Structure formats: C-alpha cells, structure tokens
Amino acid sequence: MAGSLNNPARVLKPARGANKSVRVRPWRGVVLVCAGLYFLVPLAASVVFTVDVPNQGITFDAYRQIVSADGFGSSLLLSLELAAATIAVVLLLMVPAMVALRLGAPKLRPVVEVICSLPLVVPPIAFVAGIATVLKWGPEHLSRTPLFETFVALQNPDFPVVLVLAYVVMALPFVYRALDAGLRAVDVRTLVEAARSCGANWPQALVRVVLPNLRGALLNASFLTLALVLGEFTVAQLLGFQPFAVWIYSVGGSQAQLSVAVSVLSLLVTWALLLSLAGLGGRSRSASASRG
Amino acid sequence: MTVTTLEKAADAKAATVEFRGLRREFGPTVALDGLDLTVRPGELLALLGPSGCGKTTALRMLAGFEHPDSGEVLVDGEDVTRVPAHRRDAGMVFQSYSLFPHLSALDNVAFGLRMRKVRTAERRSRAAELLDLVGLADKGERFPHQLSGGQQQRIALARALALRPRVLLLDEPLSALDAKVRLTLREEIRRLQQELGITTLFVTHDQEEALSMADRVAVMRAGRLEQCAAPAELYGRPATAFVAEFVGTMSRIPGRLDSGVAEVLGQRLPVDGDAPAATEIDVLVRPEAVRVRADDAGTARVVATAFLGAATRVTVRLPDATEVKADLPTHEAAGLGSGAAVTVSLPERPVLVAERTQ
Amino acid sequence: MTTVLTEAGADVTPAAAASQRRRRRAPGWLAVLPLLVFVAIAFGVPALAMLNGAFTVKDQTTGATSYTTANLTDSLQGAYFTALIGSVKLSAVSAGIATVLGLPLAQAVVTSRFRALREAVLTASGVLANFGGVPLAFAFVATLGNAGVLTEHLGLKDKGWNLYSFWGLVIVYLYFLIPLMVLTITPALDGLRSQWREAAQNNGATGIQYWRYIALPVLTPSLLGGLVLLFGSAFAAYATAAAMVGSAVPLVTLQIADAISGNVLVGQENVALALSLDMVLIAGLVMAVYLPLQRRSARWLEA
Numbered sequence: 046m047a048g049s050l051n052n053p054a055r056v057l058k059p060a061r062g063a064n065k066s067v068r069v070r071p072w073r074g075v076v077l078v079c080a081g082l083y084f085l086v087p088l089a090a091s092v093v094f095t096v097d098v099p100n101q102g103i104t105f106d107a108y109r110q111i112v113s114a115d116g117f118g119s120s121l122l123l124s125l126e127l128a129a130a131t132i133a134v135v136l137l138l139m140v141p142a143m144v145a146l147r148l149g150a151p152k153l154r155p156v157v158e159v160i161c162s163l164p165l166v167v168p169p170i171a172f173v174a175g176i177a178t179v180l181k182w183g184p185e186h187l188s189r190t191p192l193f194e195t196f197v198a199l200q201n202p203d204f205p206v207v208l209v210l211a212y213v214v215m216a217l218p219f220v221y222r223a224l225d226a227g228l229r230a231v232d233v234r235t236l237v238e239a240a241r242s243c244g245a246n247w248p249q250a251l252v253r254v255v256l257p258n259l260r261g262a263l264l265n266a267s268f269l270t271l272a273l274v275l276g277e278f279t280v281a282q283l284l285g286f287q288p289f290a291v292w293i294y295s296v297g298g299s300q301a302q303l304s305v306a307v308s309v310l311s312l313l314v315t316w317a318l319l320l321s322l323a324g325l326g327g328r329s330r331s332a333s334a335s336r337g
Numbered sequence: 338m339t340v341t342t343l344e345k346a347a348d349a350k351a352a353t354v355e356f357r358g359l360r361r362e363f364g365p366t367v368a369l370d371g372l373d374l375t376v377r378p379g380e381l382l383a384l385l386g387p388s389g390c391g392k393t394t395a396l397r398m399l400a401g402f403e404h405p406d407s408g409e410v411l412v413d414g415e416d417v418t419r420v421p422a423h424r425r426d427a428g429m430v431f432q433s434y435s436l437f438p439h440l441s442a443l444d445n446v447a448f449g450l451r452m453r454k455v456r457t458a459e460r461r462s463r464a465a466e467l468l469d470l471v472g473l474a475d476k477g478e479r480f481p482h483q484l485s486g487g488q489q490q491r492i493a494l495a496r497a498l499a500l501r502p503r504v505l506l507l508d509e510p511l512s513a514l515d516a517k518v519r520l521t522l523r524e525e526i527r528r529l530q531q532e533l534g535i536t537t538l539f540v541t542h543d544q545e546e547a548l549s550m551a552d553r554v555a556v557m558r559a560g561r562l563e564q565c566a567a568p569a570e571l572y573g574r575p576a577t578a579f580v581a582e583f584v585g586t587m588s589r590i591p592g593r594l595d596s597g598v599a600e601v602l603g604q605r606l607p608v609d610g611d612a613p614a615a616t617e618i619d620v621l622v623r624p625e626a627v628r629v630r631a632d633d634a635g636t637a638r639v640v641a642t643a644f645l646g647a648a649t650r651v652t653v654r655l656p657d658a659t660e661v662k663a664d665l666p667t668h669e670a671a672g673l674g675s676g677a678a679v680t681v682s683l684p685e686r687p688v689l690v691a692e693r694t695q
Numbered sequence: 696m697t698t699v700l701t702e703a704g705a706d707v708t709p710a711a712a713a714s715q716r717r718r719r720r721a722p723g724w725l726a727v728l729p730l731l732v733f734v735a736i737a738f739g740v741p742a743l744a745m746l747n748g749a750f751t752v753k754d755q756t757t758g759a760t761s762y763t764t765a766n767l768t769d770s771l772q773g774a775y776f777t778a779l780i781g782s783v784k785l786s787a788v789s790a791g792i793a794t795v796l797g798l799p800l801a802q803a804v805v806t807s808r809f810r811a812l813r814e815a816v817l818t819a820s821g822v823l824a825n826f827g828g829v830p831l832a833f834a835f836v837a838t839l840g841n842a843g844v845l846t847e848h849l850g851l852k853d854k855g856w857n858l859y860s861f862w863g864l865v866i867v868y869l870y871f872l873i874p875l876m877v878l879t880i881t882p883a884l885d886g887l888r889s890q891w892r893e894a895a896q897n898n899g900a901t902g903i904q905y906w907r908y909i910a911l912p913v914l915t916p917s918l919l920g921g922l923v924l925l926f927g928s929a930f931a932a933y934a935t936a937a938a939m940v941g942s943a944v945p946l947v948t949l950q951i952a953d954a955i956s957g958n959v960l961v962g963q964e965n966v967a968l969a970l971s972l973d974m975v976l977i978a979g980l981v982m983a984v985y986l987p988l989q990r991r992s993a994r995w996l997e998a
Contacts, residue, residue: 168931171971175741308830449898
C-alpha cells in the first residue's frame with residue numbers, strides 16, 4: 046500500500062522543481078554564457094589557428110601531417126600499450142584487495158585507504174625525483190649484481206616498465222575511489238552469500254555475481270587510468286621516455302600548427318572516450334540514481 | 338506559565354483560512370482542480386488523501402511556496418495569494434530533514450527571530466522557552482545530527498512556532514518516524530495545538546493519524562475535495578464511495594438495486610443517502626457490521642483469520658468469489674478455522690451502495 | 696567432572712575456532728598482500744630514496760656521503776625559495792579565483808531545469824578537469840600566445856598582454872581548475888535541501904538572507920575543501936607550465952625538473968630532492984586540512 050502510494054509523489058517532485066525554476070533568473074544565463082565563452086573560445090581559436098595559416102589561407106595540412114609525422118605512431122602506440130598494462134596491473138591489484146576488504150578483512154580497510162591516498166600527497170614531480178634517484182643506484186652501486194639487469198629491463202625504451210610502475214601508483218587514488226563507490230552501492234557480502242546459498246562456489250560467486258555488478262565502477266576506474274596515462278607528461282619526460290604527451294611537446298617547438306592540431310585531436314579523443322564510457326556505464330548509473 | 342503567554346498571543350488572532358477555487362497544473366498533471374475549503378479559527382484540520390491528490394500543494398500554497406494558476410488563498414478574509422513566502426504569517430513543519438545542519442537546536446529555533454533582527458538575549462530566551470514547550474529544554478546546544486528523528490521534528494515544531502504565526506502548517510511531519518515515536522508525537526502535537534489554540538493544517542496520507550488527531554478531516558482526491566467532516570461522521574456517513582473505502586476498511590458485496598432497496602445476501606435493505614441510477618451495485622460494509630455465523634449448510638467459506646486482540650478479522654469468500662472482511666469478537670471466531678463453512682449476513686440498517694466498478 | 700569438561704572445552708574450542716578463522720581470514724590477507732607489496736616497492740622505495748637524498752650530500756673529492764640539513768636550508772633560500780613562493784602564490788591565486796567562479800557556475804547548472812545541460816556540463820567538466828598538461832598549454836598558446844588568434848585579432852600585444860607571465864598562467868590554470876571546482880562542489884549543492892530554503896523563507900528570511908545565513912555556511916566546508924584540493928592540483932602542475940613559460944615564471948616544479956635534468960651547481964644535486972620534500976610537506980598539509988573539512992561537510996549534507 047505504502048509502496049504504491051509513493052509513486053505518484055515521485056512523479057510530482059520533479060514537476061515541483063520545474064515550477065520553481067519558472068521564475069526567471071537572468072544571472073544564470075549570464076554565468077552560463079561567460080563560462081561558455083571562456084571554455085569554448087580557446088578550443089575554437091585552436092582550430093582556427095591550425096587551419097588558418099598565415100600566407101596560406103585555409104588549409105588542413107596540419108591535420109594531414111599528423112599521421113605521417115615522425116614519431117606520431119610509435120609514441121601513440123607506446124602510450125596505449127602503457128595504458129593497457131597500467132589498467133591491467135592496477136585492476137589485478139585493486140579488485141581482489143577491495144573485494145576482500147568488504148568480505149574478509151575489514152580491519153585492513155583504513156590501512157588500504159591511507160596507502161591508496163598517499164600518492165595524492167606526493168606530487169608527480171616529487172615522485173619522479175625519487176624514482177630518478179633510485180634508478181641512479183643501478184649504475185652506481187649495483188653494476189656487478191644481477192639486480193642491474195632488472196634495472197636495465199625496467200628502463201627499456203621500447204616498453205619502459207618503470208613507467209607502468211609509476212602510473213599504477215599514480216592511479217591508485219582514483220581507482221580506489223571508483224571501486225569504493227561501486228562496492229558501496231552493491232553490498233558485496235549479501236550478494237556473495239546469496240550466490241553461495243544458490244550453490245555457487247567462491248570463484249563463481251566473484252566472477253558471475255560480484256564483477257558484473259561492479260561493471261560501472263570497473264569501467265570508471267579504467268577510464269580514469271586511461272586518461273591519466275594518455276595525458277601524463279611529467280614522469281615520462283623527466284625519465285627520458287617519449288610517449289604521446291612528450292611527443293606533442295617535442296614537436297611543439299618546431300611545428301606549431303601540428304602540435305596544436307594534435308592537442309585539439311587529443312581533447313576530442315578524451316571526450317569521445319568519456320562519452321562512450323557514460324554510454325556503457327549509463328545503465329548502472331541510472332540504476333543507482335533511482336535508488337537515491 | 339510559558340504556555341499561557343504563548344497561548345494568549347496565539348489565541349487573540351486565531352485565524353480563518355479559506356481556499357477559493359484553487360487550481361494548479363504541473364505540466365500534464367493537475368495537482369489542484371478547483372479546491373474550495375475553509376479552516377475555522379483554532380481548529381486542527383487534516384488534509385487526507387493518497388499521494389498526488391494535491392494536499393501538499395494546497396498546504397504549500399498557503400505557505401507561499403506554490404502559486405495557484407487561478408483561485409485565491411485568504412487568511413482572515415485577506416487575500417494573501419501574492420504575498421511572498423517570507424512575509425506569510427504561517428509556521429511550517431516539513432516532512433523531515435528541514436533543520437539547518439550547521440546551527441544548534443537553539444539557533445534553529447531562534448533563526449526566524451534573528452531574521453527579524455530581535456536582540457540576541459531576547460531571542461535566546463524566547464527560543465529556550467519554545468524548547469521547553471516541546472520538552473527539549475536540555476537539548477538546546479545539540480546539533481541536528483546529534484538528535485533523533487523525533488527530537489528533530491520537535492525542534493522543527495518549536496521553530497515553526499517561534500514567530501507566533503497565525504497558522505501552523507504540518508506537512509506529513511510524522512511519516513519519517515518510527516511507529517512508536519509517531520504515536521507519542523501525535524499526541525503531543527495535538528496537546529500543543531489545543532493549548533495554543535492555533536489554526537492548524539495537517540497534511541497526511543495516514544487515515545488513522547488524521548482521524549485520531551483532527552477536529553475535522555478533509556478527504557481529497559485528484560485535486561478536489563471529496564468530503565470535509567468530523568472524524569466520526571466521515572467514518573460513519575462517508576459522502577462518497579471513495580471516502581468510504583479510503584477511510585477505514587470497507588468490503589464490497591455485489592447486489593441489485595430495486596426501486597430504492599438494495600438486495601444483497603438474500604436480504605432487502607434500505608439505501609442510505611442517494612441511490613445510484615444503476616441496478617447492478619455493490620453494497621459497502623465495514624468489517625464490524627458484517628455478521629459471520631458457523632453454519633454447516635452455509636455457502637461461504639472462511640479463507641483466513643487474523644488475530645487483532647479483542648477482535649479477530651475473518652476473511653470470508655462468498656460463492657461468487659467475493660471476499661468479505663468481518664471483525665468478530667475473538668471468542669466467537671475461535672471455532673472458525675480456515676475452510677469452515679459459514680453464513681454471512683448484514684444488520685437490518687440502511688446500507689451504503691456504489692455503482693459496480695467491474 | 697565439571698573442571699575436566701571445561702578444560703576439554705577450552706582446549707578444543709579455541710583451536711577449532713582459530714583454525715576456522717585462519718581458513719576464513721587467509722584469503723582476505725592474501726588478496727590485499729600483493730597490493731601492499733607493490734606499493735612498498737613502487738612507491739615506498741622512491742619515497743625513501745627521496746627522503747634519504749634530501750638529507751645527504753656527496754663530497755665531490757672523496758665521493759663519500761654524509762647526512763646534513765644543508766639541502767633543505769638551500770631549498771629555502773635564493774632562487775629556490777623564490778620558486779617555492781611563486782608556486783604557492785600562483786596556486787593560491789588561481790585556486791581562489793576558480794573557487795569564486797566555479798560556485799556560481801555549478802549553481803547555475805544544478806538549478807537548471809534542463810537535465811541535458813547538467814549532464815553536458817558535468818561531462819565536459821570531467822574532460823576539462825583532466826585536460827591539464829601539454830595540450831592545454833598549446834591550445835592557449837594558439838589562442839592568446841604571441842602569435843595567437845585572439846592576440847592578433849584583438850591587438851592584445853599592443854595593450855601589454857603577455858601570456859607567458861604570472862597572470863597568463865592563472866588564466867590557463869583556471870581552464871582545468873574551474874571544472875574541477877564544479878565537479879567538487881556539485882554534490883554539495885545537490886545536498887542543499889529544498890526544505891532548508893523553504894524553512895528559511897518560512898521563518899521570514901529573504902533570498903539573500905538565505906544565502907548569507909544558511910546556504911553559504913552549510914557550503915563552507917565543501918568550498919574550503921574544494922579550495923584546498925584546487926590548490927594542491929595547481930601546486931603539483933608541471934606540464935602546462937613547462938610547455939608554456941619555460942622558466943619565465945619561477946615555479947618549484949620547474950626548478951625540480953631543471954635539477955633532475957642535471958642543470959644544477961656542483962654540490963647541489965640533492966637540492967631537487969629537498970625541494971621535492973618541501974612540496975610533499977606542503978601537499979601533506981593540504982590533505983591534513985582537506986580531510987576534516989570533507990568529513991564535516993559529508994555529515995551535514997548526507998545526514
């Protein structure tokens with residue numbers, strides 16, 4: 046009875062809100078227009094800058110050059126590889142840990158929370174200063190030990206594992222928050238108990254019941270990590286590697302139009318990724334929204 | 338002592354509230370469809386109805402949070418429809434969570450006085466007085482998150498009374514509380530309202546709440562007033578089938594209407610009130626008016642029994658599959674297990690009838 | 696008899712319970728362990744190396760190292776100190792402006808009756824808040840740089856405009872700080888209950904009084920928390936500044952980068968590490984302020 050009576054109220058509530066905003070509020074228009082100008086003008090100007098080259102008129106050369114530009118393919122590929130590796134490692138580390146915190150080891154939760162927040166306190170530049178110091182130990186102290194080989198392998202320019210390690214650390218706070226929010230919404234313990242009472246064993250319960258319910262959170266975490274790795278510049282540049290962001294920087298000095306064109310493209314790509322994520326995660330998000 | 342001073346202040350100006358032809362649409366939804374209602378000075382009037390019937394909209398129009406498309410709101414004969422919310426003389430208690438979270442209980446109560454630029458010492462003493470009135474004199478320094486739901490609503494009540502409003506508005510103030518707290522707070526609101534003699538509008542979808550607290554109950558449906566009457570009259574002589582079924586439990590027994598007499602369960606009973614034009618009708622009966630007798634030759638069967646204390650509610654299925662609820666003294670119902678054969682009859686009194694709905 | 700029973704019971708039960716507990720607890724620990732080990736190696740070792748390096752100097756002639764606070768002292772003097780102050784000033788100013796501008800924007804979005812506008816602005820904020828770094832710098836160079844589109848069309852150069860300056864950096868930083876503020880403050884604005892506005896009106900408060908006495912005080916922890924978060928974000932930013940101004944504006948991140956790349960005086964190799972430690976301390980302070988504020992606002996807005 047009460048449940049069925051609740052529905053009409055829900056229907057009415059947005060209507061009430063709509064009524065409230067019928068009052069004209071000119072300040073809102075002013076604020077939105079100003080914000081729109083500030084955020085759109087640089088983008089528009091960047092596009093104009095790339096196509097309206099002095100003495101050449103309108104040309105799309107800058108965009109045509111991107112693909113053939115030296116280092117474009119290899120640096121983008123490197124960035125994508127790093128992103129894939131980082132996402133895989135960070136999820137493999139975090140998902141079991143976070144689920145276990147909910148199920149079996151709640152006392153460890155504050156510990157993990159603090160550990161995952163630590164990278165926020167250490168700015169990337171300070172972190173890379175520390176990494177650079179450690180990497181210097183290799184030639185200085187360890188050149189005669191087998192560990193030296195490890196250090197060399199870590200810094201292989203074709204696939205610098207050290208960057209993956211650094212990026213995983215830098216992604217921890219975001220991944221923690223995304224997964225924590227997802228886990229908060231689903232009550233893992235009850236889900237697992239329900240699955241177990243239906244005859245599922247532990248791995249089945251996790252893979253068939255828990256993970257599907259975390260789909261939105263996993264996507265969210267993956268996207269944040271992807272955005273972080275694709276845009277990361279500080280660590281890569283200072284350690285002397287050349288993924289995508291460093292490449293844009295390096296072409297910036299010589300080819301202004303080209304570098305701005307790539308910047309515009311990279312923004313569009315980020316945008317597309319976020320929208321596709323919103324589309325994929327949309328169902329789970331609306332489900333949790335209707336609860337509140 | 339404090340109560341008497343407050344009482345006098347409020348008593349002197351117990352207000353009459355009138356809604357005249359209020360109409361309000363939210364997009365395709367008609368929230369109010371020409372509501373006419375008068376609240377008498379000093380009475381507690383409950384607005385009762387299913388959610389979405391417009392009762393809250395009516396209340397919010399009196400508070401100034403909603404504006405009618407047409408019609409007017411009058412307080413003591415004065416049209417207040419265009420008066421902005423912050424200058425209406427109506428204290429409101431919201432459903433829940435309305436206390437300002439960053440202010441202590443005392444500061445919450447004193448907020449209105451602060452807006453009126455009342456001196457600090459004076460408003461603190463007045464706020465303390467009001468806290469005392471709602472029985473929370475010792476909780477003044479607590480913050481909302483340190484108070485229970487019931488305590489929060491008492492503070493909200495004190496805050497609503499702080500400016501000595503002419504009208505008190507209660508928007509389902511008990512619906513977010515536990516059943517037990519709800520009962521005590523219900524009595525307390527009624528006691529305060531009577532002591533202060535303040536004209537009060539109380540919105541609720543809980544009929545028991547409305548019947549037990551209000552001087553009069555206005556039943557609303559789809560933006561219109563169905564009936565406004567004292568609780569006993571509403572229960573005993575509902576004006577419409579909707580009121581009859583919304584207030585209390587009602588069973589429908591199919592019957593035929595024959596020249597103003599209802600034929601039902603083999604009995605011929607006079608019709609109470611206006612008879613509908615149709616011949617296929619349902620007779621509306623309260624559980625306490627239904628008689629159920631164990632009878633091996635009976636065609637009705639007991640389907641379920643529910644123990645209510647002194648009475649037991651027996652659900653009986655008639656041969657045509659209609660289910661009828663009857664309240665029997667528990668000792669009489671003892672022998673009526675599920676499946677028992679029984680006979681159902683009605684007392685020789687005029688009955689309410691309604692057109693058959695299906 | 697009783698004693699025997701009790702003893703036997705005491706003997707058996709804890710053992711059984713312990714073994715049962717061990718069986719149940721083991722997966723929990725095991726699942727968390729890899730994470731802990733990873734962080735200890737990938738984060739702990741560099742952090743300790745930084746800490747250690749900040750307090751050591753290497754004697755150039757003997758090659759021996761010794762512990763000292765000289766690096767830290769150096770890092771708080773001369774050009775290094777100027778850079779540190781420059782970073783703090785830039786972060787504070789841009790975070791302050793972003794907070795003041797982000798609030799009305801978020802409020803405009805939250806109170807909008809168009810759901811699509813809200814979704815669009817929040818999605819865009821998510822993108823733009825992560826749009827720091829090199830692309831952002833280049834977009835602004837193309838817009839307001841010396842040969843930028845706006846600079847040329849509006850003749851800004853003659854009016855003394857220079858993007859590669861303190862205020863130029865502020866304008867660029869606002870581009871990702873304002874969206875970050877919108878993202879941070881939107882939940883708090885959503886948490887402002889309509890009942891509070893109505894209860895305030897009901898108690899005789901005007902719209903301005905509602906903002907002055909209710910909304911802003913309730914939002915204060917979130918606003919301060921957002922301000923602190925923005926400060927930290929601007930403080931740590933390196934790529935944008937590096938790609939844009941080089942060293943025209945003294946910033947601590949640029950100094951550290953310089954030092955890591957070997958651009959330092961002999962004997963001051965480890966000053967970069969000391970500067971990093973300074974940054975960590977400031978960032979730690981920021982978190983220490985942020986967390987309690989965040990907790991308080993959560994309590995107010997979710998209760």
